[in-house]
Amino acid sequence: MKCHDLDSLAIEYLDGALDTPARAPVEAHLAVCGDCAARLRGLAGVSQLLDSWQDIRPSASFDFRLQQKMNSPAASSTSWRDRLSLWWFFLPFSRPALAGAMLAVILSAVAVIQFYPGGIHSGWQATIVSSGTDSTLVAAGLADGNDELALYAELPVLENWELLSNFEVLQEMKGTTP
Amino acid sequence: MDAVAVGSVGAASAVKGTVNDADLMLRVKEGDEHSFADLLSRHRDPVVNFLYRMVQNSAVAEELAQDVFLRVYRARHTYAPSAKFTTWLYCISTNVALNHLRDGRRARHTEALDDPDSSVARVLRSPEPTVEEHMVADSLGWEVRRAVQELPDKQRAAVLLHKYQELDYRQIAAALDCSESAVKSILFRAYEALREKLKHLAGSRA
Numbered sequence: 214m215k216c217h218d219l220d221s222l223a224i225e226y227l228d229g230a231l232d233t234p235a236r237a238p239v240e241a242h243l244a245v246c247g248d249c250a251a252r253l254r255g256l257a258g259v260s261q262l263l264d265s266w267q268d269i270r271p272s273a274s275f276d277f278r279l280q281q282k283m284n285s286p287a288a289s290s291t292s293w294r295d296r297l298s299l300w301w302f303f304l305p306f307s308r309p310a311l312a313g314a315m316l317a318v319i320l321s322a323v324a325v326i327q328f329y330p331g332g333i334h335s336g337w338q339a340t341i342v343s344s345g346t347d348s349t350l351v352a353a354g355l356a357d358g359n360d361e362l363a364l365y366a367e368l369p370v371l372e373n374w375e376l377l378s379n380f381e382v383l384q385e386m387k388g389t390t391p
Numbered sequence: 392m393d394a395v396a397v398g399s400v401g402a403a404s405a406v407k408g409t410v411n412d413a414d415l416m417l418r419v420k421e422g423d424e425h426s427f428a429d430l431l432s433r434h435r436d437p438v439v440n441f442l443y444r445m446v447q448n449s450a451v452a453e454e455l456a457q458d459v460f461l462r463v464y465r466a467r468h469t470y471a472p473s474a475k476f477t478t479w480l481y482c483i484s485t486n487v488a489l490n491h492l493r494d495g496r497r498a499r500h501t502e503a504l505d506d507p508d509s510s511v512a513r514v515l516r517s518p519e520p521t522v523e524e525h526m527v528a529d530s531l532g533w534e535v536r537r538a539v540q541e542l543p544d545k546q547r548a549a550v551l552l553h554k555y556q557e558l559d560y561r562q563i564a565a566a567l568d569c570s571e572s573a574v575k576s577i578l579f580r581a582y583e584a585l586r587e588k589l590k591h592l593a594g595s596r597a
Contacts, residue, residue, distance in 0.1 A: 224553075224578045230560075255586040258593050262535050263554050263585075269449050271439045271456070276431065279457050283464055 214242040219249050227257055412476030419467045427467075431460060434477075437556060438484055444551050445488040446495075447540055455491055459484045478562045485548050485566040492544050531592065538588040546581035553578055 219242060225231050226239050243250045410418075410426075412433070418426035438459055443452035462483050470479075539547055545567060552558045552566055560571045567574065 220579055221572075221575060224575055224582065252586075255590065255593060256582050259582055259585045259589060260554065262531070262589055262592060263539075263550075265531050266444065266535050266539075267532070268436065268440045269443055269452075271435055271453055275435065275439070275453060275457070279431070279460055282457060282461055 214238045216242075216246060216249050218242075219253075223253060223256060227253065227260070413472035416463075416467070416470050416476055417472060419464070420470050427464060430463075430476075434480060435460075438480065441481070441484055441551055441556055442488055444539065444555065445547060446491060447536060451491070455487050456484075459487050462487075474565065475562065477556075477558065478565050481552060481556060481558060481562065482566045485552070488548065489544055534589065534592060538585050541588065542581055542584060546577055546584070549574060549577045550581045550585070 219226075219239065222231065222235065222239055226236065231239065243253065410429075412430060415426040415430050419430065435456070439452055439456045442455045442459070443449055446452055446455065459480070463480065539550065542550065549563055549567060552563045558566070560574050563578075564571045564574045567577070569577070
């Protein structure tokens with residue numbers, strides 16, 4: 214046993230909570246390591262010092278004040294946070310296990326969104342397809358994997374925009390606008 | 392709602408000591424208020440003292456202890472004897488104490504405790520000389536108290552649950568919401584820190 218191995222066993226050793234097979238190497242190490250033996254004596258000394266901290270007695274009105282609070286209407290109502298934390302304690306499985314399960318569900322949901330065949334957006338586009346003819350062309354093109362730029366070039370509104378932007382009469386009219 | 396007489400000594404008190412905490416709590420769940428009085432008489436002092444050592448103010452500790460027993464009472468319908476009653480009780484007590492300490496730190500960001508006009512100081516100050524003020528005269532007690540106070544909240548709770556409440560590692564783990572091995576590690580670091588802070592007192596009580 215090395216000195217740092219004692220760290221994880223020191224408190225259990227002092228509590229007498231180690232069984233014989235675990236206690237034997239600790240005692241063997243303490244017999245040859247003066248530093249560790251002194252350290253454990255120091256820890257035992259801390260426990261003795263803590264004994265000097267005397268208990269206090271609750272005030273005589275403690276039960277009466279509690280009784281008043283329990284008889285108030287507020288005593289029967291519990292906030293949702295309190296109910297959740299108290300219910301949480303009695304779950305049949307450990308809290309880390311539940312947290313892990315919730316994380317797994319969230320990760321699965323993210324994975325489905327990211328890696329769903331065709332992407333989740335294609336579903337949204339399918340909805341658009343049914344709502345108008347122009348949109349139908351665009352959506353169908355995108356769904357087929359065609360070049361987006363080629364699709365934009367075929368759009369009537371873009372053609373009109375190109376025509377209008379190069380229409381010299383309009384350019385001149387812009388210049389005369391006050 | 393029927394009035395609850397927590398201070399009354401009921402028939403259940405006659406068998407106090409023979410009925411375990413979980414059975415008493417199940418009776419409370421069935422509506423037996425005297426069993427709650429018995430539970431209170433068993434655990435009032437230990438819970439108050441645990442909270443007193445956590446917050447180091449007797450008046451605040453009593454208020455927090457009342458909050459703990461109120462929560463126990465309110466949760467009587469959801470109680471299930473799947474764990475020891477004391478584990479559940481100190482889980483609630485530890486949460487109440489840690490929340491109070493966290494909220495207190497938040498308040499101190501905006502308001503200094505030593506400001507005599509601060510609302511935080513007004514809330515915390517008891518009109519009577521407190522037990523802790525009497526302890527100032529006791530140098531040994533004061534130094535021990537200060538050393539414990541300087542521990543991080545979780546280490547402090549672990550040491551108090553281990554040393555004074557005599558909870559086992561599994562119970563402390565439940566109260567602190569961590570593993571048993573983490574508890575052993577927290578306890579070792581806490582006792583090591585105390586040993587370092589109190590080494591000048593070594594042998595004074597040996």
